[in-house]
Amino acid sequence: QLALVTGVTGFIGAHVAVSLLNKGYRVRGTVRSMEKANELIRLNPELKDKIEFVIVKDIMEPYAFKDVVKDCDYVCHIASPFFVSNVTDNKAQLLDPAVQGTLSALEAAITEPKVKRVVITSSFAAVGDFTKDPSSGYAYSEKDWNPISYEEALKTDNGIVAYCASKVFAEKAAREWVKEKQPHFDICTINPPYVYGPTIHPMNSMDSLNTSNQILWTVINGSKVQPSIQSLQVDVRDVADAHVLALDHPKLGGGRVLVSKGPFFTNTISKILLDKFPEKKDVISEPSDVPFNDKHYTIDNSFSKSLGMKYHSEEQTYIDTAVNLWERAKQF
Ligand code: NDP
Numbered sequence: 001q002l003a004l005v006t007g008v009t010g011f012i013g014a015h016v017a018v019s020l021l022n023k024g025y026r027v028r029g030t031v032r033s034m035e036k037a038n039e040l041i042r043l044n045p046e047l048k049d050k051i052e053f054v055i056v057k058d059i060m061e062p063y064a065f066k067d068v069v070k071d072c073d074y075v076c077h078i079a080s081p082f083f084v085s086n087v088t089d090n091k092a093q094l095l096d097p098a099v100q101g102t103l104s105a106l107e108a109a110i111t112e113p114k115v116k117r118v119v120i121t122s123s124f125a126a127v128g129d130f131t132k133d134p135s136s137g138y139a140y141s142e143k144d145w146n147p148i149s150y151e152e153a154l155k156t157d158n159g160i161v162a163y164c165a166s167k168v169f170a171e172k173a174a175r176e177w178v179k180e181k182q183p184h185f186d187i188c189t190i191n192p193p194y195v196y197g198p199t200i201h202p203m204n205s206m207d208s209l210n211t212s213n214q215i216l217w218t219v220i221n222g223s224k225v226q227p228s229i230q231s232l233q234v235d236v237r238d239v240a241d242a243h244v245l246a247l248d249h250p251k252l253g254g255g256r257v258l259v260s261k262g263p264f265f266t267n268t269i270s271k272i273l274l275d276k277f278p279e280k281k282d283v284i285s286e287p288s289d290v291p292f293n294d295k296h297y298t299i300d301n302s303f304s305k306s307l308g309m310k311y312h313s314e315e316q317t318y319i320d321t322a323v324n325l326w327e328r329a330k331q332f
Helices: 011-022 034-043 090-109 150-155 159-181 211-220 236-248 266-276 302-306 314-329
Strands: 002-006 026-031 051-055 074-077 117-121 186-191 194-196 230-235 256-258 262-265
Touching (some): 011 074, 026 034, 034 051, 074 236, 117 159, 150 159, 159 186, 186 236, 194 236, 211 266, 256 302, 266 314
Parallel strands (some): 002 026, 002 074, 117 186
Antiparallel strands (some): 230 262
């Protein structure tokens, strides 16, 4: 069975490819350039000759995925812009590529009769209502939607809000497209909160580290900055396995799966890593005196667990990420 992975040189995309290969799928991956594809293989020699690379320079181009979906049984659409700083044009930089990229993937899939399901990487960003008091104690589930309007998404000067909106409108566009076109395949979205975990994808520098891991990197990069951020997290390896599980799970036609291990708090990350790596105390920031907020909203992950999803422990995720990021940083 052949699966197309869009954005295979991204943080999550590379792990999805590995998870697919481990479970016996063949993988075709879209990349913006062959240089990046070669760099992915240089970093992970065990992937040599295992991924068929195809170039899709810009997911925004009409019919971007037209020819690359040929003979695919499944599509994992992961490519989407994920940055929250230096956003000067919400529409051009975030909203349009997220929405158009998703529609292009679906328009391509409808031309290939073999496609059975398209799994789309959405996000908790499409689920949470971030205008609410974070201390609501609310447990979000698959039925919730971020209520932001398109007008607000265009106007906001907050890059995080604009990025979240791009995920809302991409997921909505996909679901509306399916309702309207009634294709021969169905879709499922995977909706993770902040994703941490070891990186196996190409990077130019630690400054180009993917957005979610940047928070953990700030805690361990020697800057001694303690951002005191609390939110929710999941390990990238579990997100990757969720994509593979979603490909043919009978309960997931049209489905939506929130994948989350639980809360993270950067003070807890500091404590766990200082305890595990006392010799690294010069580069790990100390916990601040901001307390953990036990009324913070959470994610109800019971649906994902009912499907058989297993999660890495919080400790394992932070330890494996830290070891990986310290190692990667030596290359730059
Ligand atoms: P990355 O930035 O590492 O990956 C994004 C991928 O999309 C890259 O492969 C990138 O290509 C590709 N891409 C972006 N814009 C374009 C474009 N215009 N044309 C072609 N390719 C493009 O981020 P992540 O791996 O973290 O994110 C992957 C997906 O997961 C996104 O949909 C994101 O919204 C979602 N997500 C991520 C979370 C996280 O915490 N990391 C949480 C929830 C959802 P290139 O490699 O060439 O830059």
